[in-house]
Amino acid sequence: MKLQEEIISKIKSSLPEVSEDEIRLNRPTDTSHGDFTTNVAMVAAKKLGKKPLDLASELKSQLQNIDGVEKVEVATPGFINFFVAKTGLLDNLSEILEKGEDYGKSETNKGKKVVVEYSSPNIAKPFTVGHLRSTIIGDAVANLLKATGWEVHRDNHIGDWGTQFGKQIYAIKAWGDEDEIEKAANPVKELVALYVKFHEEAEKNPDLEDEARVWFKRLEDGDAEAKRLWQKCVEWSMKEFKRLYEMLNVSFETEYGESFFEDKMGEVIQELKEKKLLKKDKGAELVFFENDKLPPLMILKSDGATLYATRDLATDKFRLATYGGDVVIINEVGAEQSLYFRQLFEIEKMLSWVKDGQRIHVGHGLYRFKDQKMSTRKGNTIWLEDILNMAFEKAHQIAMEEGVDESGVGKTTTQKVAIGAMKWNDLKRNHIQDIVFDFDEILNMQGNSGPYVQYTYARAQSVLRNSQLTTHNSQLEQDLENEELEIIRMLGKFSEVVEEAGKSFSPNLLANYLFELSQKFNLFYQKHKIIGGDKEEFRLALTKAVGQVIKNGLYLLGIESPEKM
Numbered sequence: 248m249k250l251q252e253e254i255i256s257k258i259k260s261s262l263p264e265v266s267e268d269e270i271r272l273n274r275p276t277d278t279s280h281g282d283f284t285t286n287v288a289m290v291a292a293k294k295l296g297k298k299p300l301d302l303a304s305e306l307k308s309q310l311q312n313i314d315g316v317e318k319v320e321v322a323t324p325g326f327i328n329f330f331v332a333k334t335g336l337l338d339n340l341s342e343i344l345e346k347g348e349d350y351g352k353s354e355t356n357k358g359k360k361v362v363v364e365y366s367s368p369n370i371a372k373p374f375t376v377g378h379l380r381s382t383i384i385g386d387a388v389a390n391l392l393k394a395t396g397w398e399v400h401r402d403n404h405i406g407d408w409g410t411q412f413g414k415q416i417y418a419i420k421a422w423g424d425e426d427e428i429e430k431a432a433n434p435v436k437e438l439v440a441l442y443v444k445f446h447e448e449a450e451k452n453p454d455l456e457d458e459a460r461v462w463f464k465r466l467e468d469g470d471a472e473a474k475r476l477w478q479k480c481v482e483w484s485m486k487e488f489k490r491l492y493e494m495l496n497v498s499f500e501t502e503y504g505e506s507f508f509e510d511k512m513g514e515v516i517q518e519l520k521e522k523k524l525l526k527k528d529k530g531a532e533l534v535f536f537e538n539d540k541l542p543p544l545m546i547l548k549s550d551g552a553t554l555y556a557t558r559d560l561a562t563d564k565f566r567l568a569t570y571g572g573d574v575v576i577i578n579e580v581g582a583e584q585s586l587y588f589r590q591l592f593e594i595e596k597m598l599s600w601v602k603d604g605q606r607i608h609v610g611h612g613l614y615r616f617k618d619q620k621m622s623t624r625k626g627n628t629i630w631l632e633d634i635l636n637m638a639f640e641k642a643h644q645i646a647m648e649e650g651v652d653e654s655g656v657g658k659t660t661t662q663k664v665a666i667g668a669m670k671w672n673d674l675k676r677n678h679i680q681d682i683v684f685d686f687d688e689i690l691n692m693q694g695n696s697g698p699y700v701q702y703t704y705a706r707a708q709s710v711l712r713n714s715q716l717t718t719h720n721s722q723l724e725q726d727l728e729n730e731e732l733e734i735i736r737m738l739g740k741f742s743e744v745v746e747e748a749g750k751s752f753s754p755n756l757l758a759n760y761l762f763e764l765s766q767k768f769n770l771f772y773q774k775h776k777i778i779g780g781d782k783e784e785f786r787l788a789l790t791k792a793v794g795q796v797i798k799n800g801l802y803l804l805g806i807e808s809p810e811k812m
Contacts, residue, residue: 253313336732344719351745353746358396360571364576366386366403366497369407372439372484380613380673383495401499409505467553496807508565512561534590536590544594564600567600582612613682635666660811660812667801668697672689678755706769708794714787730774734767734771738764741800761801764796
């Protein structure tokens with residue numbers, strides 16, 4: 248049993264009037280207030296007709312004899328603080344060294360299944376810096392869930408269907424040259440230029456919108472020419488997407504396009520009709536919600552064409568059939584689609600497909616310019632590949648300025664650092680926040696940045712390589728310096744942070760933890776001699792544990808840990 252669980256169990260037996268759900272055991276920000284603290288006395292005082300401070304003092308006497316707890320203190324207005332014995336802290340240090348890459352993992356959610364849908368770029372549209380958010384947040388969420396025991400299925404739901412393909416096909420037929428697109432260094436950029444031209448021309452001639460709808464209907468009806476051009480767009484785009492995913496070190500278990508569900512929508516529409524959930528309105532068919540708690544959601548247009556909702560319902564029905572009716576489905580998609588997902592989830596509940604909590608939308612804010620949103624149709628987007636190339640160049644430039652011999656470090660290391668900077672800039676924030684696009688900030692490599700944490704890991708590995716000792720004993724030292732105690736206490740929080748970050752779909756909690764741990768280790772490194780002296784073996788053990796936890800944490804964030812920098 249974990250020490251936290253033992254403390255909670257002891258509180259519960261000492262205070263039967265409160266339920267286990269009412270017992271909160273937290274980590275104080277200020278370690279002078281202990282390793283754990285609880286406000287249970289304040290929660291229970293009113294029930295028992297006592298003053299919180301008096302009740303806390305009574306409980307203190309009953310909570311003294313817990314193995315691994317050195318002392319218990321009471322603080323106003325009724326907190327109970329627990330201080331872990333040094334032996335317990337050192338035991339955790341030993342556990343890190345024993346478990347290595349497995350440290351931080353748990354089986355808390357063993358037996359549970361989850362589909363995490365993320366990235367989801369659109370065919371024939373640019374993979375922009377905006378797609379970066381869903382890609383890296385979703386990847387980190389999937390990693391965190393897997394680390395806490397979930398059976399994770401990673402899904403890239405490719406946008407390869409819809410009215411926009413009518414526009415794209417019309418533009419290719421009207422102004423495009425297929426041979427030139429095929430020969431282009433980046434065919435997708437050629438397709439985007441045609442897409443932008445369509446909207447420019449449609450502003451002058453609105454009839455083009457009707458032409459586009461006709462082409463999409465032909466595509467849905469299986470027209471050979473429409474299908475051929477659509478397939479070309481898919482091939483050109485997927486080749487580009489796969490190259491970018493390799494650069495980002497992101498992969499998926501399944502990559503179904505929306506077109507995969509084209510022949511699966513009829514069954515869903517039929518079920519909606521049988522359960523009398525579809526109602527006609529001006530020729531279109533919509534689902535209306537009880538007491539108008541949500542706006543109605545269109546399922547079929549007046550011309551019989553399908554929409555995102557039709558395909559998303561077919562997608563979820565397929566997932567439930569594939570992975571089992573109890574699978575949790577998470578969509579990591581922009582927060583601006585919050586209403587749409589509420590409508591979708593409610594319909595799935597009305598169909599008795601899912602229960603509360605089984606469908607989750609993890610919404611992220613948008614990358615924005617200072618004065619406007621990014622828009623493909625207006626042509627004001629920033630391509631992810633351009634940012635990646637700039638990041639690689641900046642990392643290389645910094646290496647040159649600092650005199651780093653890249654022949655020893657390797658070009659791949661500078662790429663790992665560049666990708667780390669980009670991912671960290673996003674993951675250190677609460678995912679719901681919008682980000683104003685700033686070249687300097689997105690490529691930041693100092694301060695609270697990925698490269699700072701990566702460098703801390705590389706520094707730890709350098710210390711270990713420079714030592715002549717091959718064994719690192721974490722139990723040799725009981726007389727600990729303040730900086731050593733701070734690090735050991737911080738290391739003990741790692742598993743809890745991973746658990747909470749996964750539970751709340753918040754990678755930023757882990758990023759913040761790793762940055763703080765790195766700061767504490769670098770302070771220790773500056774103040775104390777690691778190699779040489781009586782404490783060398785213990786301090787090497789501490790260094791190795793810090794490096795291991797940083798590496799494990801960065802892995803969960805999708806960031807690599809270079810051995811040298």
